[in-house]
Amino acid sequence: GQQVMQIPQYQHVQEGEDFTTYCNSSTTLSNIQWYKQRPGGHPVFLIQLVKSGEVKKQKRLTFQFGEAKKNSSLHITATQTTDVGTYFCANMKTSYDKVIFGPGTSLSVIP
Amino acid sequence: EAQVTQNPRYLITVTGKKLTVTCSQNMNHEYMSWYRQDPGLGLRQIYYSMNVEVTDKGDVPEGYKVSRKEKRNFPLILESPSPNQTSLYFCASSLLGVGTDTQYFGPGTRLTVL
Numbered sequence: 001g002q003q004v005m006q007i008p009q010y011q012h013v014q015e016g017e018d019f020t021t022y023c024n025s026s027t028t029l030s031n032i033q034w035y036k037q038r039p040g041g042h043p044v045f046l047i048q049l050v051k052s053g054e055v056k057k058q059k060r061l062t063f064q065f066g067e068a069k070k071n072s073s074l075h076i077t078a079t080q081t082t083d084v085g086t087y088f089c090a091n092m093k094t095s096y097d098k099v100i101f102g103p104g105t106s107l108s109v110i111p
Numbered sequence: 112e113a114q115v116t117q118n119p120r121y122l123i124t125v126t127g128k129k130l131t132v133t134c135s136q137n138m139n140h141e142y143m144s145w146y147r148q149d150p151g152l153g154l155r156q157i158y159y160s161m162n163v164e165v166t167d168k169g170d171v172p173e174g175y176k177v178s179r180k181e182k183r184n185f186p187l188i189l190e191s192p193s194p195n196q197t198s199l200y201f202c203a204s205s206l207l208g209v210g211t212d213t214q215y216f217g218p219g220t221r222l223t224v225l
Contacts, residue, residue, distance in 0.1 A: 009151075033214070042201060042216040043154065088153060092209050098169045099144065099209050103153040 004091055006102035014110050019076040021105035023089035030093055032065055032072040037104075038085040046074075079109050113138045115217035117202050123223045124192055132187045132220050134202030142205045143185040144169070144214070145177065147198040154201065160185055161208070192224040 005024045013019050023032065031050045035043040047056055049065035049072060056063045062075045076083055086104040115136045124130055136143065144159040146169075156169030160179040174196055176188040185204075189196060202217040 006153075033209075042219050043203075044216070045213040090154075097208075098159060098167065099156050099214075100170070101146075101154040101156075103151060 004089060004100050004102040006089060006105050008105055009103065010106045010108070012108045012110060013079050015081060016078050019079050019083070019107055021074050021087050021089075021107075023072045023074075023102050025070050025091065027070070029065075029069050029072075029091045031091065033090045034063060034072075034074055035088045035090060035101075036085050037088065041085075043088060076107075079107070081109050081111055083107060084109050113215070115202055115204055115215050117200075117217040117220050119220060120218060121221050123225065125225050126193055127191050130189050130192060130222075132189075132200060132202075132222070134185045134187065134217060135183050136185075136202075136204040136215070137183065138204065138206065138215070139182065140204035140206050140215075141182070142208050142212075142214075143179065144203045144209070145175070145185070145187045146201045146203065147171065147196075148201060148219075149198050157187070157200075159209075192222075194224050196222065197224050198222060 003026050007022050033048045034046040037043045047063050052069050053067045054065040060077045064073045086106045088104045089102045090099050092099045118133045141162050145157040146154040148154050155171045157175050158177040160166045163179050166177050200220045203214045205212040205214045
């Protein structure tokens with residue numbers, strides 16, 4: 001079945017350093033969504049990418065969808081302690097289909 | 112305030128004792144879903160519903176039941192809980208399908224089955 005992988009599983013960075021997490025699929029993705037979950041909290045939707053090669057920015061966060069629509073990345077510039085949490089990518093075949101989440105990348109930021 | 116609510120937030124039970132976790136949303140969303148979250152495995156979808164009386168299996172439906180009799184409610188039923196169902200459960204909803212709209216998550220229910 002469809003699998004979504006994320007690397008790295010954990011990342012520890014010094015505050016101010018950049019951070020990138022990658023999401024890879026064994027099959028072509030119809031779209032990709034990214035979520036953030038703070039420790040002890042619930043997942044919060046960040047963004048959705050739909051088009052091949054799409055790039056979207058939210059302040060210090062940059063999201064990319066691969067040209068082949070099999071991978072995606074989330075890049076955070078100059079991390080802050082507020083960026084701490086686990087970042088998940090998720091995919092679904094159609095809008096009304098089941099959702100497959102990646103296992104997540106846990107980010108720790110050392111002040 | 113627009114929100115997804117779940118009850119209870121914490122539950123400790125014993126093997127075989129039927130339980131229901133309720134989920135309600137006040138945003139008139141069509142799509143609702145249940146996930147379980149386990150360390151190292153991320154979120155795995157249990158069941159989802161595209162509208163009233165329409166439900167479908169996610170990746171890990173075994174041992175769970177759901178119903179969608181009203182648009183706002185989507186209870187998760189464990190007829191005979193077992194220890195491997197100890198997990199953190201999230202309910203979520205979106206206006207239309209998940210691939211179209213933001214998915215909003217409830218606060219979670221931490222279930223322990225002894």
